[in-house]
Amino acid sequence: MxxxxxxxxxxxxxxxxxxxxxxxxxxTLTPAEEFRAVADWCDANGIDHDQYGQGDLLAAFEGTVAGLLGKQAAAFMPSGVMAQLIALRLWAEVSGAPRFGMPHTAHVALHEEEAYQALFNFHGVPVGDRRRPLLARDLAAVAQPLACLLVELPLREIGGQLPDWDELQALKDLARSRQLPLHMDGARLWESRAYYGRGYAEIAAGFASVYVSLYKGIGGIAGAMLAGDADFIANARLWQRRLGGTLVRQSPMAATAAMRFETRLSxxxxxxxxxxxxxxxxxxxxxxxxxxxxxxxxxxxxxxxxxxxxxxxxxxxxxxxxxxxxxxxxxxxxxxxxxxxxxxxxxxxxxxxxxxxxxxxxxxxxx
Amino acid sequence: MxxxxxxxxxxxxxxxxxxxxxxxxxxTLTPAEEFRAVADWCDANGIDHDQYGQGDLLAAFEGTVAGLLGKQAAAFMPSGVMAQLIALRLWAEVSGAPRFGMPHTAHVALHEEEAYQALFNFHGVPVGDRRRPLLARDLAAVAQPLACLLVELPLREIGGQLPDWDELQALKDLARSRQLPLHMDGARLWESRAYYGRGYAEIAAGFASVYVSLYKGIGGIAGAMLAGDADFIANARLWQRRLGGTLVRQSPMAATAAMRFETRLSxxxxxxxxxxxxxxxxxxxxxxxxxxxxxxxxxxxxxxxxxxxxxxxxxxxxxxxxxxxxxxxxxxxxxxxxxxxxxxxxxxxxxxxxxxxxxxxxxxxxx
CATH class of the missing domain: 3.90.1150.10 (Aspartate Aminotransferase, domain 1)
Known part of the structure; x- marks a missing residue:
């Protein structure tokens, strides 16, 4: 350059x-070290390449993540950008409103080239105060119809802050009373268990869809998972294909994440x-x-x-x-x-x- | 299942x-064999991971492909679906027409969950006869304004057929006279050199944008390249990000393609x-x-x-x-x-x- x-x-x-x-x-490992490590892991676990996302490794890993999050299903995605775009799209189709709520510092607002606007003509409404986690009273102040509320747990741009457990429950309760789906940007959800002292499924309960990263805390080469109801995830897979996100093989991303998953969480x-x-x-x-x-x-x-x-x-x-x-x-x-x-x-x-x-x-x- | x-x-x-x-x-290799092979190649070539598409391996490989195709620039993409969606989007923005021409059996028409319609509300106009390659007279019969004409070289759904060289030149000439950008679906372009007895740059001359696959003939784990003018490719990279296609690291796909590229072409x-x-x-x-x-x-x-x-x-x-x-x-x-x-x-x-x-x-x- x-x-x-x-x-x-x-x-x-x-x-x-x-x-x-x-x-x-x-x-971190060098690429050569990383590829040798995953080669050994593939040998030890009899791993085949998936074909357009279909394969034993991916199915098992998706099942593991879905189970951990207490959701019916999960789909591997190449990036969190794609996973969240798809979630926003699906909730917009359910509600008919091309509008969603989000924290001021949401990743979709700051780091994605305005994708939700450019691709889908969606309107992202900043909710709450950008210096603290989003609370029930912030949602209560929103008068316009929303397709969903994107909640980032923890909030990266303010140093990984989380709402207190009771605050989180109050937000979930209000959303439920409004029949408003909550979508979790859980890019760093894996990092939030210790503070809450609760399992991932309990934290994710009340969220209709959850995105988690497979590379940030987990250390895979790349990738993400989107979890939710089985119908939602089946539909998400169609959109993944449409966005060009169903690679002919996801094995390198999936295997490098799966081989470290339990260790990293521990x-x-x-x-x-x-x-x-x-x-x-x-x-x-x-x-x-x-x-x-x-x-x-x-x-x-x-x-x-x-x-x-x-x-x-x-x-x-x-x-x-x-x-x-x-x-x-x-x-x-x-x-x-x-x-x-x-x-x-x-x-x-x-x-x-x-x-x-x-x-x-x-x-x-x-x- | x-x-x-x-x-x-x-x-x-x-x-x-x-x-x-x-x-x-x-x-083909098993995943374990594949990862060992690419580990050795990374060692021998001092490969680092890219960061969101920025890195020496990717830059060099993109330069190689751009040069081979006679274009100013090329961008690695995770899939051909994404590469072509982006090309269609960019040409639609240039022309203002949300409409493009394509063969009846185009991949975008048959195998992508109607992505160009679902994402962009584009109108894909089938041009020509589905049992033979697209010819200048087919384009001449199109009366409505097109943002671009997608030409698939060779046509996969009819057994890899190609127009004769003179037919291809006539199509290029007519498109140029109409100031109509030609986009090449070159998923199997690497396979067409022997028939024409001409270099890739000569085949691709007259095409404003070209998609080529890195896994079909080349044998990489996944991936594609989109080539064209420097401005076009710079803009394509923005859309790649928007579509969720800029993975935090593309190394496995890029390295497994790059390590075989010359051998496979030969x-x-x-x-x-x-x-x-x-x-x-x-x-x-x-x-x-x-x-x-x-x-x-x-x-x-x-x-x-x-x-x-x-x-x-x-x-x-x-x-x-x-x-x-x-x-x-x-x-x-x-x-x-x-x-x-x-x-x-x-x-x-x-x-x-x-x-x-x-x-x-x-x-x-x-x-």
């Missing part, structure tokens, strides 16, 4: 690849506890604020009282000298001179205690 | 997997010659007709004067006793009592001469 920004991004990408440890997220509670511990330590550093102050999932947003480029340069300097990648993307915050980064606490940080990691964050903050 | 049809399909799928040789297509001419030789032999068998009588690519349709189920049972019996899979799907033809199967001549048949294979086809025909 010829532009300076592109060059800088490429330089930083190589810098990160050259690090022996990266604080954010779970440890690590989430520990990652959450580590996030709590880390946040307690970070809170003591000058020039740092956290959102939320007490994490509700194993992710949080770290704000620095320092411009983004200065923080990024500090991170790069650490990467150069110590082959340690402390933080991912660092961007300007709303407050001039402040910046913010998202930290997903995965297995790397499970093995590194605060005494080891806090000094790195202090350096990012300019100490 | 509980229904008898499903059971039969599953039984036949296992039967095919149990065969040591399959006449149709190129030799085999196509030999496969075409083998198809000619095989067709000459098949023509001598009673109860068999071919479409086309003389293949124009390394595929053909074989018609049997025998009901589909009888032919399928003969195939299954051979598979049981000799672990040889002679033919893929066998379906009823228009003529009562006749059936048809598609045969793609890949590397398997390169190594098996007519003396060996013709008796198997004779058995399918009831000899």
């Amino acid at each position: 010829p532009d300076p920004t592109g060059n800088l991004a490429a330089v930083r990408h190589r810098l990160r690849l050259g690090c022996s440890v990266a604080f954010p997220g779970f440890r 690590q989430m509670d520990a990652c959450y506890r580590r996030a709590l511990d880390l946040a307690a330590g970070l809170a003591g550093l000058p020039g740092i604020r956290l959102n939320p102050a007490v994490p509700q999932t194993n992710m949080l947003h770290i704000f620095f009282d320092r411009p983004a480029e200065a923080v990024a340069e500090a991170r790069d300097a650490i990467a150069h000298t110590q082959r340690c990648w402390v933080a991912g993307e660092i961007r300007a915050a709303d407050v001039p001179g402040w910046s913010v980064t998202e930290l997903y606490v995965g297995d790397t940080l499970l093995d590194l205690d605060n005494a080891h990691v806090l000094p790195y964050f202090a350096r990012l903050a300019g100490a | 509980p229904d008898p049809t499903g059971n039969l399909a599953a039984v036949r799928h296992r039967l095919r997997l149990g065969c040591s040789v399959a006449f149709p297509g190129f030799r 085999q196509m001419d030999a496969c075409y010659r083998r198809a000619l030789d095989l067709a000459a032999g098949l023509a001598g068998l009673p109860g068999i007709r071919l479409n086309p009588a003389v293949p124009q690519t390394n595929m053909l349709h074989i018609f049997f004067d025998r009901p589909a189920e009888a032919v399928a049972e003969a195939r299954d019996a051979i598979a049981h006793t000799q672990r040889c899979w002679v033919a893929g799907e066998i379906r009823a033809a228009d003529v009562p009592g006749w059936s048809v199967t598609e045969l793609y001549v890949g590397d398997t048949l390169l190594d098996l001469d007519n003396a060996h294979v013709l008796p198997y086809f004779a058995r399918l025909a009831g000899a």
